[in-house]
Amino acid sequence: MNAPKHTYAEMYPELGTGPVSTESAVSKEFFEQEREKIFRHQxxxxxxxxxxxxxxxxxxxxxxxxxxxxxxxxxxxxxxxxxxxxxxxxxxxxxxxxxxxxxxxxxxxxxxxxxxxxxxxxxxxxxxxxxxxxxxxxxxxxxxxxxxxxxxxxxxxxxxDQSLETAMGDFNQDLSPFAFDDLECIGRYRYQVDANWKTTMNAFQEGYHVAFVHKRSAPDAFTGDDNPYCHIPKIKLQDNGNQSLAVPAAPEHKLSPTEELAFKFGSTFTQGIGNTEICPGTWQGEAENWGFDLNIIFPFSRINVGAGWCYVDAFWPIAQDKTIYELAYYFPKPVKPSQMISQEFSKIVLRDLSREDLATNEVTHSALMARSIDKLQLSDQEIAVRHLYKTVTARVAG
Ligand code: FES
Ligand SMILES: [Fe+2]
Incomplete structure (x- = not known):
């Protein structure tokens, strides 16, 4: 048997490998400290x-x-x-x-x-x-x-206390070359979730859940024989709390008839590695079987980029046990009805995937509130979750 690979723990040894306390997600006092020490300044x-x-x-x-x-x-x-x-x-x-x-x-x-x-x-x-x-x-x-x-x-x-440019950290080099100017908003969704903002966000910070939570909507788009647990090929964690994760696409993904039609008229969300367009500002070419990138701007905003499209989202904390998840899609301005149909396909796929992600949040939060568990056991693939808790705890303590 091969020795276990703990690539990310080796890259970021300061984050440790032990269980992570759930206290910061269940304590109302902690939420008030987050408001004062983090949210009022970001x-x-x-x-x-x-x-x-x-x-x-x-x-x-x-x-x-x-x-x-x-x-x-x-x-x-x-x-x-x-x-x-x-x-x-x-x-x-x-x-x-x-x-x-x-x-x-x-x-x-x-x-x-x-x-x-x-x-x-x-x-x-x-x-x-x-x-x-x-x-x-x-x-x-x-x-x-x-x-x-x-x-x-x-x-x-x-x-x-810092400019927006400073807050963007490495995104000034890594993400800046992306062709955002060619895109326009084609739709928005907004959901209220009865869960802590970190618990809500955690469901979007790893690929480990994909084979299970998304088995109906994306049975083979991100997982396959070569990567059954959707291992993340590249993760970058910045000291200021920002994070990037490359989501892999499965090479053996079979396009459904609707998807094939949609892909003919534009880049789509689940097209896999079929895209050949060059996308500066992404990890295309650097991450094995690149699908798209998640880019988190600490604490809870994201600019996620794919092959010629992006979606931006945020996990707005409302109270210790309430979060609004909102997302907006930006695609190239459609010049033909066929492109609109293609984009509509991506919009619906991503809506369904997001709903599936959110579906786990409320029950998870209830279990944490009931103290059914008081620690999270996190694998190497869930290092972005660990990094979020560490960054938030350090900011509140500081
Ligand atoms: S004019 Fe009186 S409150 Fe605005
Ligand atoms: Fe997901």
Whole structure:
């Protein structure tokens, strides 16, 4: 018998190999510490690109429950994209109630104060009744927004302790060359899960589950005789908590008739290694039987890239036992109906796979809450799970 291979433990010996405590997933106090020490200081992906709001006045609103803030992101007349608290500086009423749209400005529906597309306070109703009001000081309260390769990120710190570029770490070299600009959003999904955010994310951080959880939706796309347990061919763990995992594709994968048709008109999610397109910014060519890459931006945002497509997702913590999982697909702009059908195929496949991943979360979380188990036994293939717990615990302790 061959000696067991513990490739990743050898690459990252500082992570150890022992069982990992589940305390950080079940403790409400720990969650509050995560909120204070991590979530209030990190850059979060809004799962949107600058091209999603291409024209002056285009906006969207996003509730960031973990910090209790409603965020308005709007493109100004100067073409700059800005983020604000979606709140009126008179007495705090919510300014914009729609999810998205295009507007000439924002008028508060409480007493009628009006803001322009740059967030400046433009008009105060019955202004003479106020005392020394300085409108130039009363624009909508700003939130730090930065853009990385077209993706919009926000940070709720008063003064972020690091730039978005610094937070992206090795992704500045590794992921940056990917052709994101050719892609547009073709769909979104959002799910609420009754589980801790780390437990939820863990189901997406290894390939060990694939042969079991995805046996119906992907019986042979990622596993086969040569790799029955979907061993991950390449993993990179960054000191700042970021992670990359290459998901393998099975060479003997047989395309179903629908998939074959879809693949004819564009790159698809489960096409296996059949793709020959060159994809800079991925591990194609470096990872054996490359399928696609998962790229995690600590703590819970991801930009996952495949052969000419990407999907971005996030595991938004809502409470210690509640998480919102949201994903958005970006594919090349379809110019023919056949390409739309092809992309629809990928969209549905990934939706089904994600649902299967999420299906394990709530029962797992209940077992942890009941203290049925209080430790996770993690294999070498689950090192990204171990790395997440280690990074979070170290941040909270620091
Ligand atoms: S709260 Fe907005 S105008 Fe009064
Ligand atoms: Fe999965």
């Amino acid at each position: 850059w979060f992906s809004l799962l949107k690109r600058d091209s999603d709001i291409p024209n002056p006045g285009d906006y969207f609103v996003r509730e960031i429950e973990i910090v209790g803030v409603s965020v308005l992101v709007i493109r100004g007349d100067d073409n700059q994209i800005r983020a604000f608290h979606n709140s009126c500086t008179h007495r705090g009423n919510r300014l914009v109630h729609d999810d998205r749209g295009c507007t000439v400005g924002m008028q508060c529906d409480f007493h009628g104060w009006t803001y322009d597309r740059q967030g400046e306070l433009a008009y105060v109703t019955d202004e003479e009744q106020f005392y020394d009001l300085d409108k130039s000081e009363l624009g909508m309260p700003k939130i730090h927004l930065d853009i990385w390769r077209g993706f919009l990120f926000v940070n709720f710190d008063e003064m972020p």
